[in-house]
Amino acid sequence: xxxxxxxxxxxxxxxxxxxxxxxxxxxxxAWLAAGALLVAAATLATGPLRPxxxxxxxxxxxxxxxLLLGLLAGGAAxxxxxxxxxxxxxLGARAATLGLLLWTAWAAWxxxxxxxRTGPPxxxxxxxxxxxxxxxxSLLPLAVALWMARRAAPLERAWTxxxxxxxxxxxxxxxxxxxxxxxxxxALALHLAPVLAVAAAGTLLGRLVLRRV
Amino acid sequence: xARSLDxxxxxxARLMTELGAVVESFVRARFGATRDVExxxxxxxxxxxxxxxxxxxxxxxxPFRPWxxxxxxxxxxxxxxxRAVRRSEEPPxxxxxxETDPAAGLDGARLLAQLEPAYREALVLTKLEGYSLxxxxxxxxxxxxAMKTRVHRALRTLQKRLRDENPW
Numbered sequence: 175x176x177x178x179x180x181x182x183x184x185x186x187x188x189x190x191x192x193x194x195x196x197x198x199x200x201x202x203x204a205w206l207a208a209g210a211l212l213v214a215a216a217t218l219a220t221g222p223l224r225p226x227x228x229x230x231x232x233x234x235x236x237x238x239x240x241l242l243l244g245l246l247a248g249g250a251a252x253x254x255x256x257x258x259x260x261x262x263x264x265l266g267a268r269a270a271t272l273g274l275l276l277w278t279a280w281a282a283w284x285x286x287x288x289x290x291r292t293g294p295p296x297x298x299x300x301x302x303x304x305x306x307x308x309x310x311x312s313l314l315p316l317a318v319a320l321w322m323a324r325r326a327a328p329l330e331r332a333w334t335x336x337x338x339x340x341x342x343x344x345x346x347x348x349x350x351x352x353x354x355x356x357x358x359x360x361a362l363a364l365h366l367a368p369v370l371a372v373a374a375a376g377t378l379l380g381r382l383v384l385r386r387v
Numbered sequence: 388x389a390r391s392l393d394x395x396x397x398x399x400a401r402l403m404t405e406l407g408a409v410v411e412s413f414v415r416a417r418f419g420a421t422r423d424v425e426x427x428x429x430x431x432x433x434x435x436x437x438x439x440x441x442x443x444x445x446x447x448x449x450p451f452r453p454w455x456x457x458x459x460x461x462x463x464x465x466x467x468x469x470r471a472v473r474r475s476e477e478p479p480x481x482x483x484x485x486e487t488d489p490a491a492g493l494d495g496a497r498l499l500a501q502l503e504p505a506y507r508e509a510l511v512l513t514k515l516e517g518y519s520l521x522x523x524x525x526x527x528x529x530x531x532x533a534m535k536t537r538v539h540r541a542l543r544t545l546q547k548r549l550r551d552e553n554p555w
Contacts, residue, residue, distance in 0.1 A: 178407055181432055185439045186400035191393060192443040260444050262457035265550065327441035329461045387437060387461060 195326055198256040198263070205252055205322060209315035209345050216311045217349040224299030224353055236287055240351060240361075243283055247276035248344035255319060255337035259326035261387070266333030273340050281366050288358035295357035304354040308368040311346035312339075316376055320383055327387045328380075335380015336373050343372030389447050403435055410434045410459050417498045417549065418463075423515070426470070434462045460549045464542060471513055471520075471538055498548055502541055509537035510545075 196204065217223075224230075230237050251273035257264040301307065319338035328334035350365040391399035410431045437458055445454050499507055505527075512523035513534075524534035 178428065178432060178435075179404075181435060182400055182403040182407065185403060185435065186396045189391065189394060189396050189399050195444050195446070197446065197448075260446065260454070261441065261461070262453035262455070263449075327444045327458070329457060386465075387441060387458065 195260065198253065198260070201322060202249070202252045202256045205256075205315070205319060205341070206249065208318065209342070212314055213311050213345040213349050217307070217346070217353050220307060221301055221353060222299075224356060226298065227352060230356070236283075236290070237356070240280070240283055240287065241348065243276060243280035244344055244348040244351060247273055247280050248341050248348065250276050251337045251341035251344060252319070255323065255334060255341055258330060258334045258337060259323045259328045261327055261329055266330035270333050270337055270340075273337060277340065277344070277366070277369060281362055284358040284362040284366065291358065295355075295360070297355050297357075299353060300355040301350070301353060304350050305364040305368055308343065308346045308350055308365060309372065311349065312342040312368075312372045315345055316342035316372060316379070320376070320379060323380075324384055328384055329387050331380045331384040331386070332377050333380075334384060335376040335378065337376070338380065339373035339376020340369065342376065343369030388442075388445060388451055392442060392445070392447075403439070406438060406455070407431050407435055409455075413456070413459055414463060426466070430463050430466055433466060434459045437462055460546070464546045464549070467514060467542060467545075471542075498545060501548065502544060506537055506541035506544060509534060510541045513538050 195201070231241075251270075254264065254269035254273050258266060258269050316338055319342055320335065323334050323338060347365045347369050351361060354360075354365065388402060391402050411427065414427055414430045438455070441458065445451065499510060502510065508527055509523065512518045512526060513520060516523075518526065520534050520538070521531050523538075524531045527534060527537075529537075
């Protein structure tokens with residue numbers, strides 16, 4: 175082991191200014207905006223939005239709650255992720271709790287919708303490969319989220335990866351809520367559940383691609 | 388720190404020297420006056436290297452100490468883990484490394500002393516006394532798997548308590 179003073183001399187000698195990390199809120203907003211644009215473009219490129227969407231937004235408060243819960247889950251996940259990439263700002267489990275709780279509330283809302291809905295489910299706007307679209311459209315946002323985390327210093331790589339996956343999965347799931355058929359069980363199984371698969375993949379990738387601090 | 392981030396090497400060297408002393412006293416306060424000077428110096432140098440590598444992640448608008456100690460805590464626990472893995476991979480020694488009372492290593496080690504006896508024993512045997520997992524298991528009268536679990540849980544508990552202390 176070399177003397178400490180020598181190590182310090184070497185570190186000081188190689189000191190060079192490095193670009194600062196963006197603030198948590200700014201980084202989260204930038205990722206969210208870029209991810210939303212990308213997912214919107216991919217969704218529109220593969221098919222139209224559900225007919226009657228605007229009317230539904232205006233007339234069904236439950237649908238607004240549905241979208242709001244999804245947005246909040248994604249927002250909480252990406253905020254948690256950006257906090258976790260900076261040492262000392264947050265702890266893994268605590269940072270992930272809000273995002274996971276909001277995803278759970280979003281999933282639970284589908285059940286509330288199922289019980290409160292009257293009449294047969296509408297197949298309007300059904301996309302055959304919606305589950306695949308959720309998984310595929312989440313890949314690039316997930317890669318960007320992990321890249322952003324990799325540029326910083328996340329101490330808890332698995333939690334950081336989980337939040338990256340959760341945030342990346344929520345975006346296309348929300349897009350499918352707007353584009354694909356509006357039926358709670360379908361939404362729960364084929365739009366929201368894949369978010370968990372992306373979060374699980376994010377957890378694994380986090381351990382693999384994020385640098386050990 | 389802010390001045391050194393702008394490239395002032397002299398200030399940076401002074402800061403690193405001071406941080407080295409801070410890290411050393413942090414490790415001493417929590418793990419006791421360890422006989423393993425090499426481990427102590429490993430902790431300090433690894434922490435300094437890491438602080439240097441991730442210095443760009445410190446936000447100048449936020450307090451410095453939570454950032455600093457989050458990294459130091461992480462490095463110390465990481466080093467303890469790596470050491471445990473290294474030791475478990477080493478062939479068992481022909482003779483027991485020590486015959487002293489394991490508790491002797493606990494002088495001043497407040498956090499270790501607060502652990503449950505079984506967890507404390509696991510850490511003392513494997514980390515302070517230098518026994519392999521197999522040797523430690525034999526001495527404690529449990530299976531190697533159980534010893535491994537105890538060491539793992541002890542480290543998790545230690546990590547949690549280090550975080551919960553958060554006096555900064």
